[in-house]
Amino acid sequence: MNTQGKCDILIKGGVVIDGTGAPGKAADVAISGKTISALGDLSGWTAREEIDASGKAVAPGFIDAHTHDDLALIEQPELRYKVCQGVTTVVVGNCGLSPAPMGPRQEDIAPFTIFRSGANGGAGGASADEGPRYPTFAAYLDGLKQAQPWVHVVTLVGHLTCRAAVMDDLFRPANGDEISAMQAHVEEAMSAGADGFSTGLAYPPGLPAPTDEVIALAQVAGRHGGIYCTHMRDEGLGLLDSIDETLEIGRKGKLPIVISHHKCSGKVAWGMSKQSLARIDEGAKSHDVHFDLYPYTASSTGLMIDWVSEAERVMIAGSEPVPEAAGRDLAELAAEWGCSLAEAVERLHPARAIYFKMDDADLERIMAHPKCMIGSDGL
Known part of the structure; x- marks a missing residue:
């Protein structure tokens, strides 16, 4: 032409x-x-x-299918670290963690510490003294509208955030009244314009939630045409059971599924990607199922002792009380301080960590699958 x-x-x-x-x-x-x-x-x-x-x-603008840019979009709306890499759309509210509906002092609890400015490397988030930031999802969406970020934004309302908003004890199943209250929060979010619902069932505040609790909330999002994105309950030896649970939630919730950062976590699970992808392919015959992946063999989230034992190595990404620990190896810090790993974690809290626990062969196999999307999982 x-x-x-x-x-x-x-x-x-x-x-x-x-x-x-x-x-x-x-x-x-x-x-x-x-x-x-x-x-x-x-x-x-x-x-x-x-x-x-x-x-x-x-090329067309890239979609970062899995991020935690929720508050960075408001505090750094130009989002240069994404735009300069060609990213024009981000998905936020992943892993059951959304900045709304945020309850009082919620950001003191791991993994909500990612919303603290000190533990989040200054990339966004309220400090512990600021209290609730966005009590409703509509308030958060208003904040996005006022900030006018340079990228398109897909928003998810988080299961863990809803739990923390209505429960005084996160380490048990929700009762009927609490489930109803969480359903109301999901309804408010979806009516305000959220695009879906997410879970972080691997995190301590999410582990006690039975499948039926999640289904009850997923059904609300499903009625609004939302999607279901999940950091599954177990990405190690229980990976296949977690995929089965995810498929059940998607089917009963009547909404498409995106498995977050699909991986085989821990040396005992290395090689399971052949089975996990086959299980996903089987489920996809009758349901809309996709997954995202970050292209590295380490994961990054809040520093939690339960996760330390599963990793080959743990690097501190940031610590509010000990900022000079960033980039240091947790085991080296514990040895230097003459304490146990658990005591070192307590001393560093609230903090973020990088957990090295995946294998390149699984990563490459998952990345090559046609249902795979790429997400940075950046904090």
């Missing part, structure tokens, strides 16, 4: 990678308003702005 034409922006000389899986091809791209108006040899075209993409790839 070399006929003359006009457009607002003309991207010239790049290699277009269109996201379909087709090989990249040399092509110019014309943009008129918010629409791609032409693609090909546009040497005869004129534009208000021309961009020389020689030696560069031209």
Whole structure:
């Protein structure tokens, strides 16, 4: 195509990678308003702005399918660390953790500590003294609207956040009244504009929740056309049982499933990806199931002693009381302080950690699956 034409922006000389899986091809791209108006040899075209993409790839904006950018979107709305990597859409509220409906002092409890500014490396989040930040999901969405982030945002309401908003003890199953109260929170969130519901069943505040409790909330999101994203209950030896539970929740909740950061966690589970992918493929014959993956063999979340024993190595990513511990090995710190790992964790709390516990072969096998999406899981 070399006929003359006009457009607002003309991207010239790049290699277009269109996201379909087709090989990249040399092509110019014309943009008129918010629409791609032409693609090909546009040497005869004129534009208000021309961009020389020689030696560069031209692609649709990337979707970061799994993030914890919930508050960074408001405190750093330009989100340069994503935009500069080509990310134009982020999914937030993952792992059962959303910044609304946030109860009093909730951010003192792991894993809600990711919403504290000190433990989150300054990337966003209320400090312990600020109390509730967004008591309703509508309030959070209003905050996003006012901030006008540079990226598109998909929002999820978190199961753990709802639990903490209505329960005085998170380490037990919810009773009937508490489930009803959580359903009301999910209803409020979905009515306000949330895109789905998430769980973090592997975290201590989520582990006691029986499957029926999760289904009761998922059904509310399902009635609104929402999706279900889950950090499953067990990503180690119980991985296959967790996939079965996830499929049950999706079916009974009548909503599509996204398994968060699919992995085989811990050396005892290495190699299970063959079985887990087969189980997902079987479930996908009758239900909409996908999963995301981060392309590294370490996970990052709050520092919790229950998770330390499962990892080959634990690196401190940030600590509010001991900021100089960032980048240090937990075992080395414990030895230096002359204390146990558990005592070191207590001394560092609230903190974030990087847990090294996955195998490259599983990662590559999962990444190659056609139902796989990429998410950074960045805090």
